[in-house]
Amino acid sequence: MVDNFFGLTDTGKVRGNNEDTFIVQSSRGGEYILASAIDGVGGYSGGEIAAALARESIIEYFENPGGDLTTMMIQALVNANEKIYKEKIEVKEHDSMACVLTLAVVDIKNNQFHYIHVGDTRLYLLRDGSLVKLTKDQSFVGFLEDSGRLTEEAAMTHPKRNEINKALGFNTGLENDHDYFETGSSPFLPGDMILLCSDGLTDMVNKKDITDILTSDSSLEDMAHQLIDAANAKGGKDNITAVLVRNDNPLQKQEAVKPSAVAKKKVVSNEKPGPEKIVADPVVLTPEPTRKKSNSTAVMLLSILSIGLLASTIYLLWMRGQPQAAQEQVLVADSAIVSGETSLSQQFGTLNGDTLVLNDSVYREPITISKSVNFDTDTLYVLSRGKIVLRPDSSFKGPAFLIPASGRNIVLNGLTFDGFDIGIASQSKNVRLEGVKFINVRVPVQFSFNAPSDSFMNGTLAEIFIRKDSLVVPIKR
Structure with missing residues (x-):
């Protein structure tokens, strides 16, 4: 696979600094590709530092990958979370910093990828010209959009679209919280492409326009530049990051064989000695008694069910007229x-x-x-x-x-x-x-x-x- 991944980040038209960063590189001698879009939270230098710490921690952890990939991804994010949280505690100016990210580990040999996600960065899969969002935005507006209560257009302009519920750096002790991260895996077929991006792209550019860019004949580098340019053309209100990975393994072609023709020859050769259609006669005659038997059985069962239904209906009508019914209705009302x-x-x-x-x-x-x-x-x-x-x-x-x-x-x-x-x-x-x-x-x-109990306390409520x-x-x- 050559030239099959590319990443790009841009400050945008409004922000003075870029709190986004990304990862896209080979790992384990080219067996895997690490791809991640990371979006810092906290403003000024805090968001940048949180994103940089997460990037550094993930790359460091995957220098010697081994074992189950999903478990490794979870541990990589747990480690990153602890580094960010420690920085928040030690540096007062960074006490509100955090970051959100989506990480994909592409297994090239086996044509599949695994991913982990926290926050409102996104992972898309492009296959046969169709773009599918795999991750769920961990925000209230994201929930409304994913559940169909908000359209994509309404979510893109919602005043609370940047309020997130989960991020790295919010809390410590995530190694015991197995539900904090969203994880998954998917086949990655030859010709497939994945896009990892920050909300600076998806808040500005809708799904159709993204799809049009990704289905063009451009190189990955040109596609990434086109995505950034499209977001900036719509206002570039946030930092913008796009990471692309494409599976350019050759399509597997099956050899054309004719097993059905061989089978037909065998059947024809078996029937040649018997042209008198002796086999056809019993096929026509044998179903007749069977049909009569099944019809009579069905009629008998239907009659029994009808009698039972009639009896139960009469009983229910009789019970409705009894005095106890009024008492039962009173109990239900209470x-x-x-x-x-x-x-x-x-x-x-x-x-x-x-x-x-x-x-x-x-x-x-x-x-x-x-x-x-x-x-x-x-x-x-x-x-x-x-x-x-x-x-x-x-x-x-x-x-x-x-x-x-x-x-x-x-x-x-x-x-x-x-x-x-x-x-x-x-x-x-x-x-x-x-x-x-x-x-x-x-x-x-x-x-x-x-x-x-019985202790001095210091702090601020x-x-x-x-x-x-x-x-x-x-x-x-």
């Missing part, structure tokens, strides 16, 4: 008060993933809470579709939601808390409210933390920024 809470608890308990969608077509009445809902996961998006109202039971005085200190990315969207003594009790500061309303709630949000209309101050990119 239990309707807690049915919404029971359904909500079941959804929390059986949730598979990090997103819970509450639909007002299911919760048509306010959900009555008689026991605090505990958030036992570190990442959770609670999104409402329509009007979702939570109200306390008459005897309930506790908080509606309890969020422990282990909560890293908690998003509450479109909920209304009505009449609680405490709406949300949180020990985590990583909670975002989107369009949340509090009505007659004595303490809308209560923040607390655990302190060691962090200020929580929430403003009217529940628009949280976003992470500055």
Whole structure:
């Protein structure tokens, strides 16, 4: 494979510095290709340093690759995260720095690639002229776009498109959090191409225009320049990075063989001695008794089922007229008060993933809470579709939601808390409210933390920024 990868980054038209960087190089004697788009977060030198630390850490880790590639990629990002977090602690000016990235390891020999992703950089696969986005943006706007609630055009101009939920440098201890990174693998067929890019490209250039560039007859270098130029032509509001890798292995051609012709000759030769069509007679005659038998059996089964259905219908009609039915209806009406809470608890308990969608077509009445809902996961998006109202039971005085200190990315969207003594009790500061309303709630949000007993403490209580209309101050990119 020659000239099969290329990367390019550009400051853009607005920013004064470039917080993006990238990796695209051979590894392990040409057996693998490392490709990564890295986007720094934090502004000024902080974002640049975080991106540089991540790049350095990944290259260093893959100098002697061995073992399972997915495991290696995870460990490489864990190591990078620890370096960035350590820098944040040691240098006060860099306390808000972080970075997002997508890394692909292309296995040339086996025609496949593996990838790992955190944040809102992207990985696309181009195959047969069709461009497919493989990664999911780990942001609220990205979720809305991936779920079909926002069009690509609306997401590209959304005021919160740069608010991210996950990044390297946000927290430490990621080696124990197996769900923090998105990982995957895909066949990488001859002629396929992958694009890794920062949001400086995809916020400016839509999918169709990117596809038109990638399906041209240009070289990878020319394509990368065309992508950068297209983003700058639309305003170049952010740093722009594009990394391209193409599989230019030769297409595998199968030799033309004629096994079917041989088979036909064998069949013809077997039938030559018997031209009297002796075999055809039993084929026509044998199905007749079988059909009659199956038809009679089917009629008998249908008759039995019809009689059973008629009997059950008569019984149900008789039961409907009995006095007990009224009592049962009363019991159902009484239990309707807690049915919404029971359904909500079941959804929390059986949730598979990090997103819970509450639909007002299911919760048509306010959900009555008689026991605090505990958030036992570190990442959770609670999104409402329509009007979702939570109200306390008459005897309930506790908080509606309890969020422990282990909560890293908690998003509450479109909920209304009505009449609680405490709406949300949180020990985590990583909670975002989107369009949340509090009505007659004595303490809308209560923040607390655990302190060691009988010890002196030093530090500053962090200020929580929430403003009217529940628009949280976003992470500055």
